[in-house]
Structures are given as C-alpha cells and as structure tokens.
Amino acid sequence: xxxxxxxxxxxxxxxxxxxxxxxxxxxxxxxxxxxxxxxxxxxxxxxxxxxxxxxxxxxxxxxxxxxxxxxxxxxxxxxxxxxxxxxxxxxxxxxxxxxxxxxxxxxxxxxxxxxxxxxxxxxxxxxxxxxxxxxxxxxxxxxxxxxxxxxxxxxxxxxxxxxxxxxxxxxxxxxxxxxxxxxxxxxxxxxxxxxxxxxxxxxxxxxxxxxxxxxxxxxxxxxxxxxxxxxxxxxxxxxxxxxxxxxxxxxxxxxxxxxxxxxxxxxxxxxxxxxxxxxxxxxxxxxxxxxxxxxxxxxxxxxxxxxxxxxxxxxxxxxxxxxxxxxxxxxxxxxxxxxxxxxxxxxxxxxxxxxxxxxxxxxxxxxxxxxxxxxxxxxxxxxxxxxxxxxxxxxxxxxxxxxxxxxxxxxxxxxxxxxxxxxxxxxxxxxxxxxxxxxxxxxxxxxxxxxxxxxxxxxxxxxxxxxxxxxxxxxxxxxxxxxxxxxxxxxxxxxxxxxxxxxxxxxxxxxxxxxxxxxxxxxxxxxxxxxxxxxxxxxxxxxxxxxxxxx
Numbered sequence: 001x002x003x004x005x006x007x008x009x010x011x012x013x014x015x016x017x018x019x020x021x022x023x024x025x026x027x028x029x030x031x032x033x034x035x036x037x038x039x040x041x042x043x044x045x046x047x048x049x050x051x052x053x054x055x056x057x058x059x060x061x062x063x064x065x066x067x068x069x070x071x072x073x074x075x076x077x078x079x080x081x082x083x084x085x086x087x088x089x090x091x092x093x094x095x096x097x098x099x100x101x102x103x104x105x106x107x108x109x110x111x112x113x114x115x116x117x118x119x120x121x122x123x124x125x126x127x128x129x130x131x132x133x134x135x136x137x138x139x140x141x142x143x144x145x146x147x148x149x150x151x152x153x154x155x156x157x158x159x160x161x162x163x164x165x166x167x168x169x170x171x172x173x174x175x176x177x178x179x180x181x182x183x184x185x186x187x188x189x190x191x192x193x194x195x196x197x198x199x200x201x202x203x204x205x206x207x208x209x210x211x212x213x214x215x216x217x218x219x220x221x222x223x224x225x226x227x228x229x230x231x232x233x234x235x236x237x238x239x240x241x242x243x244x245x246x247x248x249x250x251x252x253x254x255x256x257x258x259x260x261x262x263x264x265x266x267x268x269x270x271x272x273x274x275x276x277x278x279x280x281x282x283x284x285x286x287x288x289x290x291x292x293x294x295x296x297x298x299x300x301x302x303x304x305x306x307x308x309x310x311x312x313x314x315x316x317x318x319x320x321x322x323x324x325x326x327x328x329x330x331x332x333x334x335x336x337x338x339x340x341x342x343x344x345x346x347x348x349x350x351x352x353x354x355x356x357x358x359x360x361x362x363x364x365x366x367x368x369x370x371x372x373x374x375x376x377x378x379x380x381x382x383x384x385x386x387x388x389x390x391x392x393x394x395x396x397x398x399x400x401x402x403x404x405x406x407x408x409x410x411x412x413x414x415x416x417x418x419x420x421x422x423x424x425x426x427x428x429x430x431x432x433x434x435x436x437x438x439x440x441x442x443x444x445x446x447x448x449x450x451x452x453x454x455x456x457x458x459x460x461x462x463x464x465x466x467x468x469x470x471x472x473x474x475x476x477x478x479x480x481x482x483x484x485x486x487x488x489x490x491x492x493x494x495x496x497x498x499x500x501x502x503x504x505x506x507x508x509x510x511x512x513x514x515x516x517x518x519x520x521x522x523x524x525x526x527x528x529x530x531x532x533x534x535x536x537x538x539x540x541x542x543x544x545x546x547x548x549x550x551x
C-alpha cells in the first residue's frame with residue numbers, strides 16, 4: 001500500500017463513528033493461531049481450503065487467522081469472571097489472511113487484508129441484541145459519512161455462525177455479491193441468505209406444463225456426494241400463468257444452505273465426481289466391499305416440478321445422464337429430498353416476499369461491512385463463562401438447563417457469554433470507494449477517507465502566503481475544527497500540481513495564482529460538489545468547514 005493509501009486507512013481506523021460512541025476498548029490479537037484453538041470451537045477442518053497453515057521447526061502446527069472469534073473468546077474467557085464486568089466491547093485493526101482461490105483487482109479480494117473488527121460480550125440474549133442494534137446504528141452513521149449509496153441487507157452467517165447478521169454493500173459493476181432490493185419497501189437481502197419460508201407447497205401441474213427441465217450439479221468437499229437440483233427451463237414468477245415465462249436459473253446458495261458441505265468452487269462438479277470414483281474404484285464400477293465410503297446422489301426438486309416427473313426421475317429414468325456413467329456408479333444410492341423449494345434465482349421485476357409488489361431489483365454489489373449476532377456459538381464450545389447475578393432474570397440459560405443441549409451443561413451460577421462480532425474491511429473499502437467515486441480526472445475521496453482534507457497549491461511568488469494559509473487552516477482556533485491540509489511545495493509548475501491534485505482526489509483544492517495576485521482571493525475548488533469559488537483569506541477557514549460538512 002502506498003503512502004496515500006496508508007493515510008486513507010489511518011483515516012478509517014481512527015474514525016470515531018464505528019467505535020467511540022460504543023465505549024469500545026482497543027486490543028491487539030496475534031495473527032498466528034493454532035488448530036487446537038479452532039478445534040475447540042468446532043471450526044477447524046484439516047482440508048479447510050482457505051486457511052493458511054504452517055509448521056515451526058519442531059513440527060508444531062499453526063495457522064494464519066482469517067478471523068479472530070476463537071482468540072477473543074479465549075482471551076475474555078480467561079479474564080472476565082463476573083457479570084459486573086459486562087457488557088464488554090473490544091475492537092482491533094489487524095491484518096487477516098485467507099487463501100483466496102482467485103485474488104483479483106488489487107485490494108478488492110486479496111490473501112492479506114486489513115480489517116477493523118469489534119467483539120461484544122453480554123450477560124443475556126436480550127442485552128446482546130440491544131448491543132447488536134447499537135453497533136448497527138454506529139455502522140449506519142459511519143457509512144452515511146461516506147455520502148455514497150449503500151445497502152444494508154439480511155445475510156447468511158456462513159462459517160462465522162450465529163442466528164442473525166447484516167451486511168453493508170455498495171452497488172458497483174465490479175462487485176462479486178448479488179443483492180435483492182425492493183423499491184416499494186425496506187426489503188433487502190443477500191442472495192445467499194435463505195429465509196425460513198423457503199420451503200413452500202408443491203404445485204401440482206402436468207409434466208408438459210412446466211417442462212422441459214434442467215439440472216444443476218454440485219459436489220461435496222470430500223467428493224462423496226453429488227447433489228442434483230432440478231428446475232424447469234422456463235419459469236414464471238409466482239403462480240400467475242398469464243405472465244411471460246423466463247429462463248430459470250438455479251440459486252446455488254440455496255442448495256448450499258441445505259447441504260453446507262457443498263464445494264461451490266468446483267467448476268465441473270459432475271465430471272469431478274465421476275472421475276474421482278472411477279479412479280477410486282479402479283477398473284470396476286461395482287460396489288467394492290473394501291471401500292468403506294460409497295458414492296451417493298441426492299436430488300432436489302423445485303416446487304414447480306410435478307410429482308409424476310419426480311417418480312420417474314427418482315427411479316433413474318433421466319436419459320440425459322445415461323452416457324455419463326453416473327447412475328452406474330451410484331447404483332441404488334439415489335435419494336430424493338422431499339422439501340418443496342423455490343430453487344430459482346430472483347430476477348429484477350419479481351415479486352417481493354415482504355410487500356408483494358413486483359418491484360425487486362437485482363444489484364451487483366461489494367460487501368464492505370458485516371455484523372453478526374453470535375449468541376453462544378463460540379462461548380459454549382470453548383466453555384467461556386462468567387458468574388451470573390444472584391437471582392438473575394429468566395434467560396436462555398433456563399432452556400439449556402431444561403435439556404436443550406444434552407452434551408454441554410453450564411455449572412450452577414455460571415453462564416456462557418452472549419457474543420457478537422462486527423467488521424469493516426478497511427483495505428477493501430479503500431479500493432471500492434475509490435472505484436465508485438473516480439472520474440476521468442482521478443479519484444474523489446469522501447472526507448472520512450481522504451488522506452488530507454485540503455491541498456494548497458501556489459505559484460513560486462506566493463509560497464510565503466501559502467505557508468501562512470497552511471498555518472491558518474491547521475491550527476486550532478476558537479470553537480472551529482482544524483483542517484487537515486497539506487502544502488504542495490514540490491518544484492513543479494502550478495498546472496502540473498493541479499492535475500496531480502485531481503489525480504489524488506483531495507476533497508478541497510486551494511489555489512494561489514493570478515486571482516490571488518490581483519485581488520488576494522483564494523480559488524477554492526470542491527470537485528465532488530462541482531464548485532469553484534474565490535474566497536477571502538479571512539473567510540477561508542469557515543468556508544472550507546462548510547464544504548467539508550457536505551462531502
């Protein structure tokens with residue numbers, strides 16, 4: 001990262017909106033963790049594709065942390081012993097590491113990234129939700145300061161876990177996420193989030209009415225199971241048969257929500273599955289008693305697929321697969337998932353599940369922040385607990401004591417922490433915002449991210465005046481805030497400095513040129529607002545402050 005990139009990241013790290021109003025304390029966690037710690041939370045897998053794993057000279061195993069839930073839980077569990085020490089909010093800005101299969105576009109998706117994360121600990125689920133809402137409010141304020149369009153969406157919790165999460169996105173053509181937003185209500189959700197009402201009643205129609213049909217395939221990480229999802233090639237949104245049919249597209253994220261072990265990174269899952277089992281069995285495709293695991297095919301049907309087709313298809317009568325050798329490999333180990341699901345991807349103009357209006361819009365976006373309500377996802381398996389208050393109010397602990405979890409029981413007078421975790425991708429945000437606000441002349445930084453709020457440019461004859469103006473802007477005076485300004489004193493022409501200032505993207509550009517020589521007026525440009533005005537020196541500080549408040 002260049003010097004200006006570092007300054008932008010410093011602006012983000014020190015922005016008060018994301019932590020100061022919450023009373024969070026700063027910590028610094030190690031980037032090096034251990035598999036043993038991750039095994040305690042049940043998140044560690046030997047074949048985890050995104051974990052950087054390494055060994056020291058003695059053969060001890062370590063990993064580079066992509067997230068720090070285990071580390072912060074172990075730390076707080078060893079220090080906080082009583083409800084009197086809660087709530088507790090801890091934040092850090094640190095480097096994270098993830099073995100991305102396809103890094104791209106500089107800082108947008110990298111194997112090493114800078115993140116500002118916040119961890120919260122509470123005594124009850126009710127108070128944890130209150131804290132969760134407070135953090136979301138702080139994040140709302142932070143993203144509002146960017147003065148760019150952003151979308152808050154319900155999201156899947158993924159590998160992090162928890163029962164509730166929201167993402168912060170900005171729409172961009174370079175985005176890799178797909179959001180669904182309604183123009184008639186507040187509904188917004190990541191395509192990966194599967195609502196509880198995804199299971200719906202099957203529509204009984206003739207095979208010909210919906211056909212022909214298409215298949216989508218996915219394979220599990222261990223290559224032991226192939227999932228086939230079946231959807232009509234042409235579908236209508238909802239039950240209205242008068243609507244013009246459109247090409248149906250499978251939503252793979254919904255399939256993964258049903259079978260989390262699916263590996264969506266495999267480009268040719270059917271071929272990979274068949275070749276894997278052919279190689280494992282050798283020349284004979286028949287069941288080998290020496291092989292403990294056997295291949296399995298699971299079929300999932302869209303709710304539009306009629307029962308008559310399912311009965312024929314479920315018996316192996318799908319002729320398009322006959323030449324692949326798939327049915328020969330799996331034999332009788334074909335199962336049909338009985339859920340009636342809407343497997344189709346949402347498209348612009350579909351019906352909103354919240355308000356019923358046909359006003360959904362599909363957006364390509366980039367995720368910049370994420371909030372998770374974790375509950376006891378980490379504290380329970382890692383046995384991170386505290387002493388509760390005498391005669392505490394009824395809470396979730398009562399459910400545990402009644403036998404909700406028979407494998408783990410908290411000792412009397414103790415409770416596991418109720419947690420939340422929240423993060424803003426600092427390095428990704430720099431790249432995303434720069435890409436969103438750039439024009440043909442260069443970058444246009446919002447104030448909250450700018451390396452400097454203003455730059456002062458002057459011809460050689462006005463260098464002394466430029467220094468005086470820099471002193472005027474950067475020193476604290478009365479009740480007005482100082483301006484973070486930089487003086488460009490490089491040995492270059494004024495025209496060259498002007499082009500470079502536009503390229504860098506300073507919010508405010510102050511020029512001391514011919515107008516200053518004639519009338520002692522500073523030419524002040526605010527590119528994001530499209531303004532250029534001549535301002536007297538005595539009014540300069542107040543004027544710049546008013547424009548910075550708008551950007």
